[in-house]
Amino acid sequence: MFEKVLVANRGEIAVRVMRACEELGVDTVAVYSEADKHGGHVRHADEAYNVGPARAADSYLDHEAVIEAAEKAGADAIHPGYGFLAENAEFAGTVEAHDDITWVGPAADAMEQLGEKTKARQTMNEADVPIVPGTTEPAESAEEVKQFGDEYGYPVAIKAEGGGGGRGMKIVESADEAESQFESAKREGEAYFDNANVYLERYLENPRHIEVQILADEHGNVRHLGERDCSLQRRHQKVIEEGPSPALTDELREEIGAAARRGADAAGYYNAGTFEFLVEEEDRDADAGELLGPDANFYFLEVNTRIQVEHTVTEELTGIDIVKWQLRVAAGEELDFAQEEVDLSGHAMEFRINAENAAQEFQPATGGTLTTYDPPGGIGVRMDDALSQGDDLVTDYDSMIAKLIVHGSDREECIARSKRALAEYDIEGVVTIVPFHRLMLEDDAFVAGEHTTKYLDNELDPAR
Numbered sequence: 265m266f267e268k269v270l271v272a273n274r275g276e277i278a279v280r281v282m283r284a285c286e287e288l289g290v291d292t293v294a295v296y297s298e299a300d301k302h303g304g305h306v307r308h309a310d311e312a313y314n315v316g317p318a319r320a321a322d323s324y325l326d327h328e329a330v331i332e333a334a335e336k337a338g339a340d341a342i343h344p345g346y347g348f349l350a351e352n353a354e355f356a357g358t359v360e361a362h363d364d365i366t367w368v369g370p371a372a373d374a375m376e377q378l379g380e381k382t383k384a385r386q387t388m389n390e391a392d393v394p395i396v397p398g399t400t401e402p403a404e405s406a407e408e409v410k411q412f413g414d415e416y417g418y419p420v421a422i423k424a425e426g427g428g429g430g431r432g433m434k435i436v437e438s439a440d441e442a443e444s445q446f447e448s449a450k451r452e453g454e455a456y457f458d459n460a461n462v463y464l465e466r467y468l469e470n471p472r473h474i475e476v477q478i479l480a481d482e483h484g485n486v487r488h489l490g491e492r493d494c495s496l497q498r499r500h501q502k503v504i505e506e507g508p509s510p511a512l513t514d515e516l517r518e519e520i521g522a523a524a525r526r527g528a529d530a531a532g533y534y535n536a537g538t539f540e541f542l543v544e545e546e547d548r549d550a551d552a553g554e555l556l557g558p559d560a561n562f563y564f565l566e567v568n569t570r571i572q573v574e575h576t577v578t579e580e581l582t583g584i585d586i587v588k589w590q591l592r593v594a595a596g597e598e599l600d601f602a603q604e605e606v607d608l609s610g611h612a613m614e615f616r617i618n619a620e621n622a623a624q625e626f627q628p629a630t631g632g633t634l635t636t637y638d639p640p641g642g643i644g645v646r647m648d649d650a651l652s653q654g655d656d657l658v659t660d661y662d663s664m665i666a667k668l669i670v671h672g673s674d675r676e677e678c679i680a681r682s683k684r685a686l687a688e689y690d691i692e693g694v695v696t697i698v699p700f701h702r703l704m705l706e707d708d709a710f711v712a713g714e715h716t717t718k719y720l721d722n723e724l725d726p727a728r
């Protein structure tokens with residue numbers, strides 16, 4: 265096991281990783297930008313190094329500065345968290361190549377391969393993992409889009425090969441939009457991902473967005489830790505995640521988990537990762553949000569080659585500490601549990617606590633001091649944050665300041681407990697979306713588990 269781990273991140277995920285290190289008897293090193301010098305993660309660490317000014321590109325994203333801090337501290341591993349450098353194959357490769365520092369994450373080339381969505385789709389296809397109907401090679405012309413539309417029907421999704429997470433996706437509603445959408449998809453691909461290649465998929469109108477947690481060691485052992493339902497999103501930003509999915513039948517759950525394992529195995533993947541799927545009713549016109557019948561279909565979408573914000577849902581359902589396993593796997597340990605031993609008990613939900621104003625199109629709050637910070641507690645309530653009362657809020661990076669994770673024996677108890685926890689949550693001095701979460705827990709469609717990915721964008725947006 266490592267002696268000292270540098271956590272190349274900030275906020276709640278940095279504290280989350282440090283807690284796993286502490287439980288393993290590993291010393292912790294924080295890095296911080298000028299803006300974060302009083303950050304909760306800095307207070308939490310055994311030692312801390314300034315890596316640069318507030319701008320992320322000159323601090324948390326500065327490869328040399330992070331490596332230099334690790335060398336200065338004598339850290340023997342780097343954990344990237346999520347965001348920042350977590351899926352930067354070049355940085356992962358640099359750390360892999362560094363004799364004295366171990367990368368806590370998947371192999372750089374697995375990141376590379378799975379980051380190229382056409383290649384990822386090919387790999388999954390070959391591993392009998394159903395992919396969203398579409399191409400596994402780049403599309404060369406708008407003509408090809410029209411042919412695809414004729415064959416599969418509209419809408420057609422045009423996606424950037426280097427994109428993901430909803431970024432770089434154009435929806436073509438009809439043949440006469442093909443030309444303009446194809447051109448702008450290629451232009452944006454070039455601009456944002458330095459890759460102009462785009463591929464085509466049938467656009468699923470009302471899917472559920474289900475993701476499967478994978479944990480694999482460097483000795484070929486691959487396990488899935490069940491699924492999370494991320495169908496409550498707003499403009500591709502997840503707001504509430506839960507597990508198990510209220511929409512999946514047991515046999516579908518079994519099939520999706522097995523498919524994710526096959527996919528991870530085929531990709532030679534190790535450490536923690538998430539396989540994203542879209543799930544929809546057999547007949548495409550089933551009305552929105554109906555609970556999926558046994559003949560629902562699932563389709564591979566993409567792999568996230570990092571620990572995710574919502575990994576906590578899976579930890580609460582399985583009792584498995586995923587971040588500790590990331591560290592143990594990177595140190596060469598074998599997973600000490602069989603697939604059959606993974607069982608999900610009860611129901612869990614994660615509420616992202618963003619410093620945003622839900623009544624004003626979720627626009628980010630502009631700073632502020634936490635005059636009151638009194639988070640909830642009690643049975644089944646977990647708070648992941650790096651906040652203390654009196655903190656000045658740093659809004660240079662992202663608006664998520666905390667995560668409230670609630671576990672109950674079933675979805676009903678989880679909802680009741682979530683209402684109780686959100687009622688206890690007392691944050692003053694900064695606008696957050698806590699009121700929005702309280703609203704969601706009163707919403708019939710959500711409480712019935714019948715919302716789909718479009719629900720917030722189409723129907724409920726409180727700003728509407």
Ligand SMILES: Nc1ncc2cc(-c3cccc4ccccc34)c(N3CC[C@@H](N)C3)nc2n1
Nearest residue numbers: 396421428429430465466467468473497500717
């Ligand atoms: N072929 C096809 N059909 C429907 C889709 C639906 C989604 C999707 C999934 C989850 C939430 C969404 C919200 C608005 C629009 C799309 C979504 C989607 N993505 C891509 C990245 C992932 N984070 C969201 N890809 C899709 N692809």
Ligand SMILES: [Ca+2]
Nearest residue numbers: 359360362365
């Ligand atoms: Ca190395």
